[in-house]
Structures are given as structure tokens and as C-alpha cells.
Amino acid sequence: MKDIVFLCDKRINTKTGFLEALSKISDTTNILLVEQGYEQFASLPEGLFSAVFEVNDITRIDQVEEVFERILDEYDVERVIAPTENVVETGGYLRTRFGIPGIQKNQAETVRNKWIMKETLRQAGIHTSQTRIASNAVQIRKIVAGIGFPIIIKPISGWATIMTYKLSNQEELERYISHSWNRESVLIEEFITGREFHIDSIVSEGELVFSSVSEYLFNCLEIVQNDRPSGTICYPTNTNFEYVERMQSFNEEIIRTLGIRNSVFHAEVFLLPNGEICFGEIGARIGGIVIIPPMVLNSHQVNLFDAAIQTELGIYEAPSLVNSGKYTGAINFPSAVGKIESISSADDFKSMEGLIDIRINYTSGQSISGGRDTMSRSGFAIVEGPDIEFVRKQLLELHDKFVLVHQ
Structure with missing residues (x-):
């Protein structure tokens, strides 16, 4: 019987489809590694998990690694299931750190870090947008001037179009720098019409x-x-x-x-x-x-x-x-x-x-x-x-x- 770890944030109520799919597998021992406070969102399916381990933040590698060490003391973990966008990198890190098959740390980074993702595909000859990284306001203005308006600015490892902006002129760019930019490195892309x-x-x-x-x-x-x-x-x-x-x-x-x-x-x-x-x-x-x-x-x-x-x-x-x-x-x-x-x-x-x-x-x-x-x-x-x-x-x-x- 395989011991597997299922990674999940506290919103357990949004993972019903995954939990139903997991319940169809009969030859596994399932361990849940979940964020604290999940009980306020939903109850766990009865009998699905043999053990539950909690962390404060499922995206904090230091917290997850410490708890995962405790899991390995009790179980022979053969697989880590990281089903949603916010735990893909956590799952990749754990598999590489502890020698578990599946998507590894470098592969997880490729499908989360949009610069690495696009540059990897660009080098393989796959058509994608012109893309650069900027770390300060001077770089943002310089790169935008080189690409030309309209442009897209977004987080390097974001999802769901959160903090993603289409800027069409210099006035909008300056407003973004002053009011919307969180002072972290950003991805700047040419705008694609289609x-x-x-x-x-x-x-x-x-x-x-x-x-x-x-x-x-x-x-x-x-x-x-x-x-x-x-x-x-x-x-x-x-x-x-x-x-x-x-x-x-x-x-x-x-x-x-x-x-x-x-x-x-x-x-x-x-x-x-x-x-x-x-x-x-x-x-x-x-x-x-x-x-x-x-x-x-x-x-x-x-x-x-x-x-x-x-x-x-x-x-x-x-x-x-x-x-x-x-x-x-x-x-x-x-x-x-x-x-x-x-x-x-x-x-x-x-x-x-x-x-x-x-x-x-x-x-x-x-x-x-x-x-x-x-x-x-x-x-x-x-x-x-x-x-x-x-x-x-x-x-x-x-x-x-x-x-x-x-x-």
C-alpha cells in the first residue's frame, strides 16, 4: 500500500473534486498536510485520511519541510499530490528534497515562474510574447520604452490575473508605478491582440x-x-x-x-x-x-x-x-x-x-x-x-x- 501526502491550503471546501477522486483509490494510505483553520471551511470526508498534519502557511517551505520530516518518521511516502496552483512549487520542493517521484523543483519552477516558462519555450522555437523582468522603476520605464505601448505588467509567479495590468500610455504607467506596483520584480510583456x-x-x-x-x-x-x-x-x-x-x-x-x-x-x-x-x-x-x-x-x-x-x-x-x-x-x-x-x-x-x-x-x-x-x-x-x-x-x-x- 502506497503512503501518499495530499497538500492543501485551508480552503478544503474547494477541493471536493480532488478528494472524491482520491477516495476512489483503494490501495493508498492518505496523509493530509493542510493549513491550520481548514475546519471552518468544511469537514474532511470520513475515513479518507489516516493522519492530518497542519502548518500555518502551506506555501512556506520552512514550515512545510519541518512537518514533512515528522511525516517521514512515521510513513514511507511514495507520492506527493500538489493539486492546485498555490502548492505546485511546495510539492516540487518536497519531491526533490526527499527523493520522491513526480514533478521536481526545477520543473515546478518552470510552470510557475513565467519568465523561465516563456524563455524555455522561446528557446525551443515556440512563439510567445516578448518578455522582460524589471526590478525597479528605472528599469520598468526603460523596458516599456523598448517594447512600446500597450504592455502587460504582472507578477513573475502569479495566477488568476491578480495584479495584472494592461497599460496603454505613459500616464497609466506612472500611475501604476505610484499606486499599484508593490515594489517587487515584475514581468513586462508586449500586449498580444487575438x-x-x-x-x-x-x-x-x-x-x-x-x-x-x-x-x-x-x-x-x-x-x-x-x-x-x-x-x-x-x-x-x-x-x-x-x-x-x-x-x-x-x-x-x-x-x-x-x-x-x-x-x-x-x-x-x-x-x-x-x-x-x-x-x-x-x-x-x-x-x-x-x-x-x-x-x-x-x-x-x-x-x-x-x-x-x-x-x-x-x-x-x-x-x-x-x-x-x-x-x-x-x-x-x-x-x-x-x-x-x-x-x-x-x-x-x-x-x-x-x-x-x-x-x-x-x-x-x-x-x-x-x-x-x-x-x-x-x-x-x-x-x-x-x-x-x-x-x-x-x-x-x-x-x-x-x-x-x-x-
Whole structure:
């Protein structure tokens, strides 16, 4: 029986899909390494974990390493499961430090540090944006002058478009330096004009065994900076859009370059006006764990949560391709900050054609505290349909009809 460690922040309630997938594995002893305070978010599934070890901050390597030493005194750990973006580097460090198979420290850094990520792929001949690192205001101004407006400035190892800015002129740049920059090194990129897609894929024993192409309703930066609806549409296997096959080949080249043999991946790419494909970024984890897995499951009958757990354990079997013909879309309902005066309910949308799931997480009178990023939502809806335009129309209608009034 394998002893495995599952890494998790305190928001255990958002890891339900992973925990359900882990519960399907019968020949493991599961140890949970989790942040203190997780009990306020959810109870652990009964009998799933043989032991629970706590740290104050799951991203603090010194804290995690000390506790992991204690775990190794009691268990013969063969695998570390690091399922979400914020624990990928922690998992990589532990595997390298203690000689455990899986994504190693240098590989984890490649899929988290966006400079290393893009430079690695650029050296392999993969098209990506012009990118530089700046550490002070003088360097920021000099690099921006060299690249030219508009530009993107963001954290080197960020996620969910948090602290990511599109700046179009010198006035906006100076405002960013004065009011938004946190005085840490930042990544500066040329702005890419094009349609934004994500490719969600599974690699088992070095072979790309599944990939799914989806298109964002609006680019991620438009969602954050211009309050555009946050949504995406998953293409079925038998789509006839020629760029889908090209994106899958492009994605395969990316993953081959990274050299990671067992993982799920979430890549973002752009389809440029001239038809070329440009790399955006990639993570060795499931993207959008609330909405992307149910989309992929509906269009392809592939469970990404099962894949995330089983690839790490080296037991994943390649799925059979399903030609469902279904386009599946998801829309995130907007969030806010304050006390809710009124909010739509799921019953308000029950007659919507193509609706297969809807969740609204709040009711009137509750407090809500969302952020300006691609993770914050007050709920979501999943829609299926025979073509992309039908699904797009339904998603935008759901967004427009949703009501959230707050103080």
C-alpha cells in the first residue's frame, strides 16, 4: 500500500473534486498536510485520511519541510499530490528534497515562474510574447520604452490575473508605478491582440493522451479591467474548426518541451488575426476547478479530477475519445464587496434552454467579498448546445439577467 501526502491550503471546501477522486483509490494510505483553520471551511470526508498534519502557511517551505520530516518518521511516502496552483512549487520542493517521484523543483519552477516558462519555450522555437523582468522603476520605464505601448505588467509567479495590468500610455504607467506596483520584480510583456483559448490536457507516462480546446468569451484581461463577462466554451472532439487541431499540436509541442511525464495541464494561447498561434502561459494543474472540469466531462466524458490524482500515482489509463457533438459553456456570475440586498436564485433561470447546471453561492442578507480577478464569482452556470454561437448567446443572456445588488 502506497503512503501518499495530499497538500492543501485551508480552503478544503474547494477541493471536493480532488478528494472524491482520491477516495476512489483503494490501495493508498492518505496523509493530509493542510493549513491550520481548514475546519471552518468544511469537514474532511470520513475515513479518507489516516493522519492530518497542519502548518500555518502551506506555501512556506520552512514550515512545510519541518512537518514533512515528522511525516517521514512515521510513513514511507511514495507520492506527493500538489493539486492546485498555490502548492505546485511546495510539492516540487518536497519531491526533490526527499527523493520522491513526480514533478521536481526545477520543473515546478518552470510552470510557475513565467519568465523561465516563456524563455524555455522561446528557446525551443515556440512563439510567445516578448518578455522582460524589471526590478525597479528605472528599469520598468526603460523596458516599456523598448517594447512600446500597450504592455502587460504582472507578477513573475502569479495566477488568476491578480495584479495584472494592461497599460496603454505613459500616464497609466506612472500611475501604476505610484499606486499599484508593490515594489517587487515584475514581468513586462508586449500586449498580444487575438482571441484567447485554453487547452486542458492529460499527460501519462510522457504521452499526451487527451486534450480539450476551449475559447474564452472575452480575454482574461478584458474580464478584469473592463468588467466583461467571465466565461468559456469547450469545443467537442468532432469540431470542424481547423485551428482546434493546430492548437492541439501546438500544445503537444509545449508539453514535450517541458518534459513533465505525469500531470494534467492548463495552457492559455492566443489565435492571432493572421492565424498564427501564440503561447500565453501554462500550469501543471487543473484550470478553473469550479467550471472547467464539468465542461470537459460534459463534452468529452473525461474526469479531470480523476486524471490529476491518477497521473500522479502513475496508474492513469488513457480515455476513449467521445464524439458527443456538444459544445459546453460556463459563465461565472459576478462578485462584489459588501452586504447583499438582493441576488438572483437558481429558480430564476430554470427555463433557460440548454442549462444543465447552475449554482448561486449567496442569498440576500449575506456578506460577499470578491476581488478583481478571474477566480472571484458569486456562482456559475453550465450550458450545452449544438454549436458555439448558441452556447455563447445563452451564456451572455444568463449574465445579463443575473441580478446582484449590494450595499
